[in-house]
Amino acid sequence: MGNLFTSLQNSGLLISVAVFVAAVSIFLLGVLLIIPAMQTRRRIAETLVAEGAGSRRSLEAQTSIVRAAAQRPVDAYFRAAEKERGEPNALEAKLFRAGFYQKSAPLIYNLSRVAFVLAGFLGAFTLLSSILPPQLPSFIAFGGAFLFGLGCIVIPSIMLDRFENAEKQKYRRGFPDFMDMMITCADAGMSLEAAVERVSGELAGTHKSLGIQLSIMVLQMRAGKPLRDALHDLSDRIVIDEARSLAVLFRQSEELGTSLTEALRVYSDEMRTQRILRAEERANALPVKMMIPLGLCIFPVVMMIVMLPVIIRMRGIFF
Numbered sequence: 152m153g154n155l156f157t158s159l160q161n162s163g164l165l166i167s168v169a170v171f172v173a174a175v176s177i178f179l180l181g182v183l184l185i186i187p188a189m190q191t192r193r194r195i196a197e198t199l200v201a202e203g204a205g206s207r208r209s210l211e212a213q214t215s216i217v218r219a220a221a222q223r224p225v226d227a228y229f230r231a232a233e234k235e236r237g238e239p240n241a242l243e244a245k246l247f248r249a250g251f252y253q254k255s256a257p258l259i260y261n262l263s264r265v266a267f268v269l270a271g272f273l274g275a276f277t278l279l280s281s282i283l284p285p286q287l288p289s290f291i292a293f294g295g296a297f298l299f300g301l302g303c304i305v306i307p308s309i310m311l312d313r314f315e316n317a318e319k320q321k322y323r324r325g326f327p328d329f330m331d332m333m334i335t336c337a338d339a340g341m342s343l344e345a346a347v348e349r350v351s352g353e354l355a356g357t358h359k360s361l362g363i364q365l366s367i368m369v370l371q372m373r374a375g376k377p378l379r380d381a382l383h384d385l386s387d388r389i390v391i392d393e394a395r396s397l398a399v400l401f402r403q404s405e406e407l408g409t410s411l412t413e414a415l416r417v418y419s420d421e422m423r424t425q426r427i428l429r430a431e432e433r434a435n436a437l438p439v440k441m442m443i444p445l446g447l448c449i450f451p452v453v454m455m456i457v458m459l460p461v462i463i464r465m466r467g468i469f470f
Contacts, residue, residue: 242257242260243256243257244388245311245315246260246311247388248315248318248388248389248390249311249314249315249318250314250317250318250360251314252363260307260311263307264304264307267303267304267306267307268300268301268303268304269300270300270303271296271299271300271302271303272296272297272299272300272303273296273300275295275296275299275300276292276293276296279291279292279295279296280292318360318389319389319390319391321358321360321361322360322361322364322389322391322393322394323391323393324358325354325357325358325360325361325362326361326391326393326394326422327419327422327423327426328354328357328358329350329354329358329361329365330397330415330418330419330422331419332346332349332350332353332354333346333347333350333415334412334415334416334419336349336350337411337412337415338412343378343411344372344378347365347368347369347372347378348369348372350365351365351366351368351369352366361389364385364388364389365385367385367388368381368382368384368385371384378401379398379401379402379405382394382397382398382401383398383402385398386398393422396418397418400414400415400418401414
C-alpha cells in the first residue's frame with residue numbers, strides 16, 4: 152500500500168495521466184460532435200449546389216442550409232421518443248432542451264462526468280501532495296483528492312443547466328416574433344394549423360431553436376394530435392411561461408368559443424408590454440450592479456487623487 156501511494160505521488164506520472172485524459176476527451180468531443188456536424192453541413196451545401204440553389208454564400212442557400220440542418224434535431228427527438236415509447240427519458244429530454252440533439256449526446260455527457268472526476272482527483276492530489284507536510288500519512292492527500300474529484304461530478308450538470316437557461320432565453324427572444332407572424336398569417340385568412348406550419352418554416356432560418364420546436368409541433372399535428380395538445384407539449388418541451396400561457400389561452404378560447412385571432416392579438420400586445428417591462432427592470436437594476444465595480448476600481452483611485460496632495464503637503468510640513 153505504501154508503494155502505491157509513493158508511486159501516485161510521482162508528479163510526472165500524474166501530469167502525464169492528466170494530459171492523456173484531456174487528449175482523449177478532446178478527441179471524443181471532435182469525433183462524436185464536431186466532425187459529424189461539419190460533414191452534415193458540407194453534404195447539405197453540396198446537395199444545394201448540385202440542385203442549382205446557387206452559391207452557398209447567397210442568402211437563399213444559407214437559409215436552405217439552416218432549414219435542412221434544423222431537420223436533424225427533429226428526427227433525433229422522434230427517434231428518442233420512439234425508443235422510449237412516447238417521450239424521451241429525463242437525461243435525453245434535458246439534453247434536447249439544452250440544445251444537444253446528437254445521438255451520442257448522452258454518451259458524451261457521461262464521459263464528461265468521468266473526465267471531470269479524474270481531472271479533479273489528479274489535480275487535487277498533485278496540489279495536496281506538494282503543499283502538505285511530508286510527515287503526514289499519504290492517505291490524507293488521497294482522501295482529500297478523492298472527495299474533491301467526487302464533487303467535480305456535478306460540474307457537467309451545472310454546465311448543462313446553464314446551456315438550458317441559455318436556450319430558454321433564445322425561446323423568449325423568438326416567441327414575440329412567432330406571435331406576430333401568427334397574427335399576420337391569421338389575418339391573411341390562413342387556419343391556425345397552416346399558420347403554425349408556415350411560421351415554423353420561416354423561423355428555422357432566424358430563430359433556429361424555436362423553429363426546431365415548432366417543427367416538432369407541426370409533425371405532431373400532422374400525425375393527428377389537436378392543436379391545443381400540441382401546444383401543451385410545446386410548453387412542456389421549452390419550459391417557458393409564454394408557451395404555457397399560450398397553451399392555456401388556446402384551450403380557454405376553444406372552450407368558451409371566442410375568436411382565436413383576437414385572443415392572439417391581445418396576447419401579443421401583452422407580450423410586447425412584458426418585454427418592455429423586462430428591459431426597464433434590467434435598466435433599473437444596472438446602477439445597483441455597477442456599485443461593486445465602482446467601489447473596487449474607481450473609488451480607490453479617486454481617494455488617491457484627493458488624498459495624495461494632502462499627504463505630500465503634510466509630509467513637507469512635518470519632515
